[in-house]
Amino acid sequence: MKDGVNGVALGVFIFFFLAVTVMGFLAARWRKAENEHSLDEWGLGGRSFGTWVTWFLLGGDLYTAYTFVAVPAAIYAAGAAGFFAVPYTILVYPLIFTFLPRLWSVSHKHGYVTTSDFVRGRFGSKGLSLAVALTGILATMPYIALQLVGIQAVLDVMGVGGGENTNWFIKDLPLLIAFGVLAAYTYSSGLRAPALIAFVKDTLIYIVIAVAIIYIPIKLGGFDDIFAKAGEAYSQTNPATGAPRGALTPAEPGQWTYATLALGSALALFMYPHSITATLSSKSREVIRRNTTILPLYSLMLGLLALLGFMAIAAGIKVQNGQLAIPQLFETMFPDWFAGVAFAAIGIGALVPAAIMSIAAANLFTRNIYKDFIKPDATPAQETKVSKLVSLLVKVGALAFVLTMDKTVAINFQLLGGIWILQTFPALVGGLFTRWFHRWALLAGWAVGMVYGTVAAYGVASPTQKHFGGSAKEIPGIGEIGYIGLTAFVLNVVVTVVLTFVLRALKAPDGIDETKPEDYTADAGDPGVKVELPPATAGSAH
Numbered sequence: 097m098k099d100g101v102n103g104v105a106l107g108v109f110i111f112f113f114l115a116v117t118v119m120g121f122l123a124a125r126w127r128k129a130e131n132e133h134s135l136d137e138w139g140l141g142g143r144s145f146g147t148w149v150t151w152f153l154l155g156g157d158l159y160t161a162y163t164f165v166a167v168p169a170a171i172y173a174a175g176a177a178g179f180f181a182v183p184y185t186i187l188v189y190p191l192i193f194t195f196l197p198r199l200w201s202v203s204h205k206h207g208y209v210t211t212s213d214f215v216r217g218r219f220g221s222k223g224l225s226l227a228v229a230l231t232g233i234l235a236t237m238p239y240i241a242l243q244l245v246g247i248q249a250v251l252d253v254m255g256v257g258g259g260e261n262t263n264w265f266i267k268d269l270p271l272l273i274a275f276g277v278l279a280a281y282t283y284s285s286g287l288r289a290p291a292l293i294a295f296v297k298d299t300l301i302y303i304v305i306a307v308a309i310i311y312i313p314i315k316l317g318g319f320d321d322i323f324a325k326a327g328e329a330y331s332q333t334n335p336a337t338g339a340p341r342g343a344l345t346p347a348e349p350g351q352w353t354y355a356t357l358a359l360g361s362a363l364a365l366f367m368y369p370h371s372i373t374a375t376l377s378s379k380s381r382e383v384i385r386r387n388t389t390i391l392p393l394y395s396l397m398l399g400l401l402a403l404l405g406f407m408a409i410a411a412g413i414k415v416q417n418g419q420l421a422i423p424q425l426f427e428t429m430f431p432d433w434f435a436g437v438a439f440a441a442i443g444i445g446a447l448v449p450a451a452i453m454s455i456a457a458a459n460l461f462t463r464n465i466y467k468d469f470i471k472p473d474a475t476p477a478q479e480t481k482v483s484k485l486v487s488l489l490v491k492v493g494a495l496a497f498v499l500t501m502d503k504t505v506a507i508n509f510q511l512l513g514g515i516w517i518l519q520t521f522p523a524l525v526g527g528l529f530t531r532w533f534h535r536w537a538l539l540a541g542w543a544v545g546m547v548y549g550t551v552a553a554y555g556v557a558s559p560t561q562k563h564f565g566g567s568a569k570e571i572p573g574i575g576e577i578g579y580i581g582l583t584a585f586v587l588n589v590v591v592t593v594v595l596t597f598v599l600r601a602l603k604a605p606d607g608i609d610e611t612k613p614e615d616y617t618a619d620a621g622d623p624g625v626k627v628e629l630p631p632a633t634a635g636s637a638h
Contacts, residue, residue, distance in 0.1 A: 143378070178405060188362040222468050227523075232368070236453050290455075360582035450491070462482045537599055
């Protein structure tokens with residue numbers, strides 16, 4: 097790490113940061129809404145985005161600072177096991193092609209803003225809707241925190257904020273400034289801000305990856321030398337575990353972990369509120385279908401990005417915190433000005449998803465807690481005001497997480513969020529295709545999955561953590577080490593199916609389904625499709 101502040105890199109970083117800040121505030125005038133006091137407008141961009149805007153928005157939403165920092169950091173630390181993110185993003189797109197268009201159609205038909213809105217309408221259960229909402233908010237918090245960790249990693253490598261002995265306020269001041277700017281333009285412009293900034297973010301990322309995958313290997317002597325040095329480093333014994341540091345290919349004992357983590361992560365990705373928020377902002381069902389076919393371009397980028405973990409080892413990067421490995425690689429290998437471009441790509445790659453995530457979590461609170469349980473007669477203007485305020489509180493919570501906890505645990509808490517959000521899959525995806533599952537059975541299955549997943553993750557230790565040290569544990573009855581979230585999901589489904597049979601036999605009462613079969617294939621131009629609910633009924637539970 098270079099001594100002092102890297103002034104050139106910092107200058108380039110500030111230039112791009114200021115540029116996207118201006119764009120964030122100007123976004124309020126982009127596709128200006130007729131009625132700004134509407135959750136459809138602030139939280140979903142007026143449901144007006146076409147194919148390319150949606151593609152950039154979803155890409156900016158899904159491929160985040162986690163992508164830039166944590167994926168290659170995992171490969172830097174442990175080897176090929178970190179590549180699990182590549183197959184799971186390949187698996188996810190055929191999966192979402194089957195159900196996202198149906199969710200878009202029914203949501204536009206009934207004015208649903210969140211997944212919990214759909215669950216409440218489909219099953220007639222505010223209790224199940226509340227469970228889905230709370231899970232979404234809970235799972236989103238560490239995900240937002242991880243984005244702020246990405247910004248902090250870049251600032252640390254540029255030498256901004258001082259050393260470990262610097263006063264905490266001075267040290268964290270740059271992050272506080274970035275947080276304040278993010279909060280301000282999100283409050284002002286809603287989903288339009290990250291949608292507009294995503295164009296800059298994704299362009300920068302593609303440029304940086306294209307240059308890195310060519311320029312760095314040339315400087316390091318080619319991929320043969322990179323893989324040779326990485327293999328040698330992985331073969332060395334880790335003093336903390338007494339085992340080899342990692343492997344260029346997953347060892348046989350770790351293959352169950354790799355496969356189950358990839359599958360479970362694929363099932364969970366579009367259960368996250370921010371994924372659905374970006375999806376529902378699209379203007380037509382066909383936009384969603386097109387995006388499921390072109391989003392895999394990001395998976396290609398992700399595979400190339402993951403190779404940076406090997407390059408960091410070959411370049412001799414030594415860091416105590418693996419999340420600094422890639423920013424440090426950029427500063428070491430690139431000219432200062434281009435290192436600034438790379439840092440800006442990571443920083444903006446954190447701002448875009450953090451904004452969408454905070455909006456999505458705020459929408460869940462407003463529609464499915466505030467509206468359903470606190471103020472049922474809330475007007476659209478009141479809903480929008482509450483959602484704006486909650487989006488600020490969500491960011492504050494994520495910031496507190498980053499400033500008060502060890503940064504190295506951020507990835508593990510994000511993986512814990514994946515365990516939680518996966519438990520909403522039966523209610524959401526199951527509800528899109530069948531109403532056979534009983535609402536009480538779904539709630540019981542969700543509870544079993546949440547409890548098992550949390551308790552099992554609590555019992556996982558690592559060299560640096562006594563609890564929540566990872567997301568893999570022995571699968572009961574099989575004996576192999578697998579992803580806790582997938583095991584919890586299987587238990588969730590088993591409990592749901594068994595209890596549904598029991599409750600159907602006992603003729604337990606169903607809730608009222610406000611949807612119809614034709615709602616799931618409706619498009620924006622079809623008669624009766626509601627792009628925005630009238631003020632008198634917006635957000636009401638039917």
